[in-house]
Amino acid sequence: MAVVKVDLAGRSYDVHIGSGLTGNFAEECGSLLRKPRVPIITDSNVHSHWREPIALALEAAGKQAAWLVHEPGESAKSWDGLSRTVEWLLSEEVERGDHIVALGGGVIGDLTGFAASMLKRGCGFIQVPTSLLAQVDSSVGGKTAINVPAGKNLVGAFHQPSLVLADTDVLATLPEREMRCGYAEVIKYGILGDVAFFDWCEANGPRVIAHDREAIEYAVTQSVKAKARIVAEDERETSGARALLNLGHTFGHALEAETGYSDRLLHGEAVALGMVLAARYSARRGYLSEDEAQRISSAISASGLATEIASLGLDCSGQALANHMLHDKKMDAGTLPFILLRGIGKAFFDREVALDYVAAFLTEQLQAH
Template identity: 70%
Template sequence: MAVIPVDLAGRSYEVRVGTGLLANVAEEAAPFLRKTRVPIVADANARQHWGEALARSLEAAGKEPRWYDVEPGEGSKSWDSLARLTDWLLSEGVERGDHVLALGGGVVGDLTGFACAILKRGCGFVQLPTTLLAQVDSSVGGKTAINTPAGKNLIGAFHQPSLVLADLDALSTLPPRELRAGYAEVLKYGVLGDAGFFEWLEGEGGNVVALQPEPLERAVANSVAAKARIVAEDERETSGARALLNLGHTFGHALEAETGFSDRLLHGEAVALGMVLAARYSARRGELSLDDAARVTRAVDAAGLPAEISALGLDCDGRKLADHMLHDKKMDAGTLPFILLRGIGEAWLARDVDMADIAAFLDEELQAH
């Protein structure tokens, strides 16, 4: 098992990466289970696969699991879902010193984390991420949010978990498409800040997606450590360091908005295609070599992820996609910073991007390849 500390002033916590963690949750999370009743917010699919193992562990320790099911999908990150969940937590008598368990992917983690951030002005929670995307990205760092018609993750709070248990066994029950979507975030850490890790993934990425134990643990632990370093440096995304984690997301969120935040394009798929677009746009500006842009494209394509925007069959132009970006929460004084590349492993924050040029670039991509 790998243990990665997330070092924050007065609020440090551990991310544990290994196998058998869910089946041993009562022992792993013992310091945070102070009452007999343990509230668990669970993705319905995750509960089907792992609920029994959690219940056995908790009941053997004299605990009573109390379940709240969340329907899978981004549609559950809504005001209505938040209201229903907070009402349930209050009916369960959750207090500020209590901890709620969040079992599932990024949707459950975001919804539960935000509910815990606002419940009685803040109670604790433990992340039990069951998707690769959640294990390497959304469960670590304290960003919690819901979606609105105006855009994705626009209502939320920074609220750090007390513990993250990333059980690699849980990945065996993921549909292949979701596993590949999570791999996009693994690849992102190499592209944005670790050329050596990216090169390793070029050779071992297939084994990671095939859930080979040693490559999988290395990939997850390395990704979590990379995120932990950035979060420790810039917890609330004020210095620019944490903004680098948004590589691929500005383009990706626009694509998600155009496809209605639906299963037509999963978040990880959008990030993967967004990284390709960020690399190609960086090359268009003369800041990244065409060879490096092609390496990013090949790595995304080799993982079975979308690497061409034209393949999505969108009925829009570049201007409409660029307009979606204007709702991005990173907008600052009317300008939108973009995460671009100067090389593999060398991302940077550009504040001089012309949105008309972005629209023209996207028009070219929509018609090309």
């Protein structure tokens, strides 16, 4: 097992990565579980696979699981989902010193973390991410949010977990499409800041997606280490360092909005395509060589992820996609900084990007085959 510390002033916490953590759930959580009854928030898919192992692990420690089960998908990350969660936690008499367990992917982690940030002005929570995407990205760093009609993750809070348990065994039940989505966030760390890790991803990406245990543990550990360094430097995205983690997200969120935040385009798929677009746009601006942009596209394509907007079959213009970007959280004084590339492993902010130029670029991409 690997342990990565997220080192924040006075609020550091550990990320445990390895096999068998779920079976030792109560032991791993230790004194964080103060009461005999442990509130766990999950979705019906995860509940069907992991209810019994978690319940047995708690029973062995003299504790009982209390379950709130949401329907799977982004619909849970809503005002209704948040209200349901908070009301249930109040009915469970959760106190400020207690810890709520978020057992699931990024949706459950975001929802539970936001509820924990609000409940009685803030109580603790434990992240138990069950998707590759959540293990390498959303479970670490304290970003919590829900979606609203105006856009994705626009209402939320920074609220750090007290512990993250990334059990690589739980990924065995993950469909290949979900593994690919998580892999998009893995290779992102190489593209934005670590060319050596990008090299490793080029060689080993198929092993990760094929559930190779050794490759998964290495990929998760390296990704979490990278994120922990950035979060420690810029916890609340004030210096700009942490915002580099949004590489591919400006383009990707626009595509998610156009597809209605649906299963038509999952978040990891949108990020992967967004990174390809960011690389191509960087090459268009003269920051990145065409060869490097193609190398990024090829590495992502080799993992089975789409690299062409045309594959989505959208009936919209480049301007319509650019308009979605006006709701981006990075908007500042009416301008939108873009995360672009000066090379593989060299992401940076470009604060002088005209959205009409982006719209023209996206129109070209929509027509490309």
